[in-house]
Amino acid sequence: MKTFAKITPYIKQNFRKILFGIVLLIIVDIAQLIIPKIIQYAIDGIGTEGFTKTNLFYAGAAIFLIACLMTLLRFFWRLFLLGVAWSVDRNLRQEYFDHLISLSANFFNKVKTGGLMAYATNDLNAIRMLIAFGFVIGVDIILITIASLAFMININLRLTLISIILLPALTIIIIILGKKIHLRFSKVQKTFEALSAKVQESISGIRVVKAFVQEEAELEKISDPAYDYVRENISLIRIQGIFHPSFMLIIGLSMMIVMVFGGEAAMVGEISIGEFIAFFQYLGMFVWPMIAVGWVVNLYQRGTASLKRLNKIFEEKPEIANEAWVDYFISKLNGKIEFKDLTFQYNEKGPLIFENVSFDIEAGKTLAIVGRTGCGKSTLIDLLTRVYNPPKNSIFIDKHEIFKIPLKTLRENIIMVPQDIFLFSQTVKENITLAKPDASSEEIEDVTKSAQVYDDIADFREGFDTVLGERGVTLSGGQKQRIAIARALLTDSKVLILDDALSAVDTKTEKLILENLIKLRKEKTTVIIAHRISSVQRADKIIVIDKARIAEEGTHKQLLKVGGIYKDIYEKQQLEEKISARKNKDSGS
Numbered sequence: 001m002k003t004f005a006k007i008t009p010y011i012k013q014n015f016r017k018i019l020f021g022i023v024l025l026i027i028v029d030i031a032q033l034i035i036p037k038i039i040q041y042a043i044d045g046i047g048t049e050g051f052t053k054t055n056l057f058y059a060g061a062a063i064f065l066i067a068c069l070m071t072l073l074r075f076f077w078r079l080f081l082l083g084v085a086w087s088v089d090r091n092l093r094q095e096y097f098d099h100l101i102s103l104s105a106n107f108f109n110k111v112k113t114g115g116l117m118a119y120a121t122n123d124l125n126a127i128r129m130l131i132a133f134g135f136v137i138g139v140d141i142i143l144i145t146i147a148s149l150a151f152m153i154n155i156n157l158r159l160t161l162i163s164i165i166l167l168p169a170l171t172i173i174i175i176i177l178g179k180k181i182h183l184r185f186s187k188v189q190k191t192f193e194a195l196s197a198k199v200q201e202s203i204s205g206i207r208v209v210k211a212f213v214q215e216e217a218e219l220e221k222i223s224d225p226a227y228d229y230v231r232e233n234i235s236l237i238r239i240q241g242i243f244h245p246s247f248m249l250i251i252g253l254s255m256m257i258v259m260v261f262g263g264e265a266a267m268v269g270e271i272s273i274g275e276f277i278a279f280f281q282y283l284g285m286f287v288w289p290m291i292a293v294g295w296v297v298n299l300y301q302r303g304t305a306s307l308k309r310l311n312k313i314f315e316e317k318p319e320i321a322n323e324a325w326v327d328y329f330i331s332k333l334n335g336k337i338e339f340k341d342l343t344f345q346y347n348e349k350g351p352l353i354f355e356n357v358s359f360d361i362e363a364g365k366t367l368a369i370v371g372r373t374g375c376g377k378s379t380l381i382d383l384l385t386r387v388y389n390p391p392k393n394s395i396f397i398d399k400h401e402i403f404k405i406p407l408k409t410l411r412e413n414i415i416m417v418p419q420d421i422f423l424f425s426q427t428v429k430e431n432i433t434l435a436k437p438d439a440s441s442e443e444i445e446d447v448t449k450s451a452q453v454y455d456d457i458a459d460f461r462e463g464f465d466t467v468l469g470e471r472g473v474t475l476s477g478g479q480k481q482r483i484a485i486a487r488a489l490l491t492d493s494k495v496l497i498l499d500d501a502l503s504a505v506d507t508k509t510e511k512l513i514l515e516n517l518i519k520l521r522k523e524k525t526t527v528i529i530a531h532r533i534s535s536v537q538r539a540d541k542i543i544v545i546d547k548a549r550i551a552e553e554g555t556h557k558q559l560l561k562v563g564g565i566y567k568d569i570y571e572k573q574q575l576e577e578k579i580s581a582r583k584n585k586d587s588g589s
């Protein structure tokens, strides 16, 4: 029953509705069972004494009224039972999404987005179908089977026994084929997941695909999983193709038996003609649960396969969570950051990213991190913000060991503009106010001015209400970066980190933004990661990372005196600037 652990609370919550739906369903079933009896009464009545047109009319009216009642009640049980299924679907979907969001960044490195989407579509559908029709068919099977069998026995025991003699064959088919269906359906879902993942990747990478003229190659890459999906589906159809027709065959045989033996019994007067016809109808009803059993087995197999797959995701624990020794009283941070003897590698077999790295930055100061690409600058920040877990006792904020600080406090106080910026396809305003939805227009204006993006936004047709991304305006790299900076500035956090967040901005604009930052963040800690020395030279402290260690540390002036990596980079950039200035001049004259 562990498989159902996720949905039982929701079923319990909706217990009354389900019960009510089932009661209505039972009434419909009973009404349905009465109709053949009325027909039997009418047919056997015809020709007997005292049976008039009025009796026929009454029989007809009774059938009509029962049909009306059934229509009405069918509407309501559907409303209740299918409604419950949809509400469980919604709750489960929400829970699934909540869970996904709680998982660590690293989880999403391991799994494919398309696959996760498949869970939310195909699998949730299969689960909903199971809930929606599981109850209905369950009740139908039990009630109709027992009742129609009772009516049949009541008409004639011998005939009943003969007509259901083939039943065990149905059970055998269900047992043998049901397992296979389950297995093959799991395979279908797996291939669907792979296909979705591939398509999702190709579409999100469409720019690269086009830039490298890889359309054909991408199509080919999709063709394999698409073919797998078809193959697995065909393999499933093969089983289902045997499953349903073999039911029909057995039903046909039963009908034949009733026709021959029942007809004979009616001819010799063992049963009346009305009973013979009613018997046929009851057999028809009795057969429905037999078909339904096949269907419900199918639903059950699919639903549980999907539930198991979903449960696997639910079992994923967030790697990054508050530790047992977290101190929930820490709700504010000042912004003094200390790294002590940090040694880190992503995985045991991988290279050492940091080896005994120690440095600190006082609250309210600006720290710059410089180093070759791939030296670990972003990693350092990911450890500080606990996107990845650092080793214990290696990072301290305001003297608190980082694991003592509740994640909520950490995330609220340390705001980062990441290297790969993501903007939602919402309005400019919604993107900027992401972490502070109630910000006033003045505040929004101020931060966009500080981030030097106000004029750009004013030029958009709908200003701050312009929709970005898929549904709207496409921004340049520099515009994206500056909107992301405005978004971060709005939070006015104790610690602000810009991870290469000025790389796509020209040097003049960069200078203006940096000047504003100095003004705005006088009392607050700011960390700037950059490749351009122009971005970092005014920092209170600059650290240069090289070969997993801090190679140099100091102010711009001090580092130039040291004459190491920093000075080297600085001189090269100066030279580059001179050359490009000369080029501009030459081409201008």
Ligand code: ATP
Residues within 6 Å of the ligand: 109, 346, 347, 350, 353, 371, 372, 373, 374, 375, 376, 377, 378, 379, 380, 419, 500
């Ligand atoms: P850049 O200046 O290009 O942004 P960086 O200094 O920010 O580079 P990092 O992104 O921190 O460099 O990466 C440091 C090293 O860690 C790289 O060799 C990278 O391949 C590796 N790395 C980064 N993220 C992961 C990860 N999730 N798992 C394993 N290795 C990783």
Ligand code: MG
Residues within 6 Å of the ligand: 377, 378, 379, 419, 499, 500
């Ligand atoms: Mg980086």
